[in-house]
Amino acid sequence: MAGRDRLVGAAVAAVGLAGVAVSIYLTFVHYSAAPLVCSTSGAIDCERVLTSAFAVIGGSALPTSAAGIVWFTVSAGLAIAQLAGRGSPLLSRAQLAWSALGLATVIGLVFIEIVMLGAVCLWCTVAHALVLITFLVVITTRRPGVEGGRA
């Protein structure tokens, strides 16, 4: 595997692990009601976002950040798997699809924050940015010709 590919894979894995850390923090805050290190007034209002009805998945008790933990874990896992393997085309496609799914979800969450809540959660935005970075790295470094095994 080319050195550049290894570097890219390591970057995606690192972004995934950072996302896991942020998501774990948000989940911890949700369950422990600990004070969040964030503004609570004006447009940047983490409390407003994290105590809204959209802070949990589908009316359940599960916080949305828990889905973030899953997404980032899978993303990091796919990147590590590609590092360990030979750059399997299947893994590459899976990474692309997973990144696209994450980005679509982020767009929906940003819509909820801006349009429906009128407030933005800083920590959520960090997580969203990590998803976007993952997607950008994946589509920038994807090479369809090599992927198909053809020269």
Added chain:
Amino acid sequence: MARKRKGPRSAPKTQQKARPQEAHAKVKRPLRKPVRRTPAWVPALATVGVIALLVVVFLAIRYFSTPAAPPPANTTQTAQVVSTITSLPASELEQVGAGSATNHITAITGTALTGPTGKPLVFYYGAEYCPFCAAERWPLIIALSRFGSFSGLTTTTSSSSDVYANTPTFTFHGATYSSQYIEFQAVETTDRNQKTLETPTAAQLALVNRYDSGGSIPFVDFGNRYAFNGATYLPDSLQGLTWDQIATDLQSPVSPQAQGILGSANLITAAICKLTGDQPATVCSGAAIKSIEAHL
């Protein structure tokens, strides 16, 4: 018999036809036409561009869907609205009961909180920018007016940049309250633009720190016997309305405004009745109030 000269045989016709191409074959040609590849940065830049465009669209949707602040009510209009909402028939309040209000009022313990004249004190702590404070002032005014009367109430709206933007409401800043049963103190910490307005006394701050450690507003303390923070109904039923419209809607017991505001007023009334020993009886003896008191 003549013999054909031996020599290089002339190329067959097929090969003769190939001869011009043989010459061209010496010139190197690519096996296929080169394919121009899209630079790797193009999809990434396109993605960022689309995301940025979507954010702008979302902001535009938010801007155009946010109700504008109603024109401020003048003194006469304000007085008329206050008169309307504080003279609603007791039968209507009885009919609404707890309405759609959520009872956040909880029992607390501490030294009895009284005012300068020794009467039980109801203490409010909030801010003019706060939309939940904006919602809660309506039932607070209605409930407190059942035990006394306000003067100097003025209208305002909550912040334009917060959730439930421009919620029409009143402010306790500059208002006075008088009653033979209770005393009322209010602190509006900031105006609707979050500029400092009033500063709580040390004693008032101690109450907030003790019973509202999370700092949520509005915070209301009923004589150190009951307290609640946050709004008991959502401000969404007040969005886009004027004070006159809300006052009119309150006259219909089934309206969302009546269910929220009058329901909350009954919750607050029940807590105050607990402080006054169910006085006055005309206010505290109704079935709805008794039922709420039983659950406090």
